[in-house]
Amino acid sequence: MESEARELLQELRDDHRNMSVVLDLLDDLAAQASAGKDPDFELFGEIMRYMTIYPDAVHHPKEDIVYGRLREERPDLAEGLDDVPNDHQDIADLGSRLRDDVEAIIAGAAVRREHLIEDTTNYVTRLRNHMRWEEEDLFMRVDEMLDAEPLEFDVSEFEHIKDPVFELEIEAGFRRLLAGLPVSARRVN
Numbered sequence: 001m002e003s004e005a006r007e008l009l010q011e012l013r014d015d016h017r018n019m020s021v022v023l024d025l026l027d028d029l030a031a032q033a034s035a036g037k038d039p040d041f042e043l044f045g046e047i048m049r050y051m052t053i054y055p056d057a058v059h060h061p062k063e064d065i066v067y068g069r070l071r072e073e074r075p076d077l078a079e080g081l082d083d084v085p086n087d088h089q090d091i092a093d094l095g096s097r098l099r100d101d102v103e104a105i106i107a108g109a110a111v112r113r114e115h116l117i118e119d120t121t122n123y124v125t126r127l128r129n130h131m132r133w134e135e136e137d138l139f140m141r142v143d144e145m146l147d148a149e150p151l152e153f154d155v156s157e158f159e160h161i162k163d164p165v166f167e168l169e170i171e172a173g174f175r176r177l178l179a180g181l182p183v184s185a186r187r188v189n
């Protein structure tokens with residue numbers, strides 16, 4: 001049977017797969033805005049709310065616990081890990097800025113189209129680069145640590161929090177986001 005630590009790593013990888021589907025949706029919305037059309041701002045708002053309450057509030061803190069353990073147990077594999085909390089914070093800041101843009105638009109305020117497109121591009125690029133670093137480097141270091149020595153991570157603080165879009169109990173507030181996902185990314189209920 002897989003250890004809980006391995007399961008957690010798999011969950012983090014699954015989260016990335018889900019987040020990259022959502023980032024593709026953001027690309028589409030930015031492309032529509034660049035083409036002079038009005039994107040679906042309700043969908044845009046749901047996406048940014050989702051990013052705030054799951055990736056920022058659950059996925060990144062779980063990773064911080066895993067990397068903290070990696071730093072303690074394997075200083076030889078810890079190069080660059082000091083940058084991760086700042087990276088997570090920057091991503092959260094860029095995400096809140098974009099969420100504020102979209103909420104302002106929904107509330108009827110004037111937000112320049114170029115500003116919205118720029119904030120979207122900055123957010124998507126930063127998060128994609130971060131996830132790529134983790135998938136191609138950091139997660140593999142964690143695998144290496146677990147190969148050498150089985151240990152567990154204490155993520156009990158976050159265990160009860162489900163992904164509100166990709167896990168079974170879809171919350172009513174994310175119907176539009178769920179409907180916007182490609183069929184291959186949806187769970188069969």
Ligand SMILES: [Fe+2]
Pocket residue numbers: 060063088130134
């Ligand atoms: Fe991360």
Ligand SMILES: [Fe+2]
Pocket residue numbers: 012016059060063131134
């Ligand atoms: Fe991540």
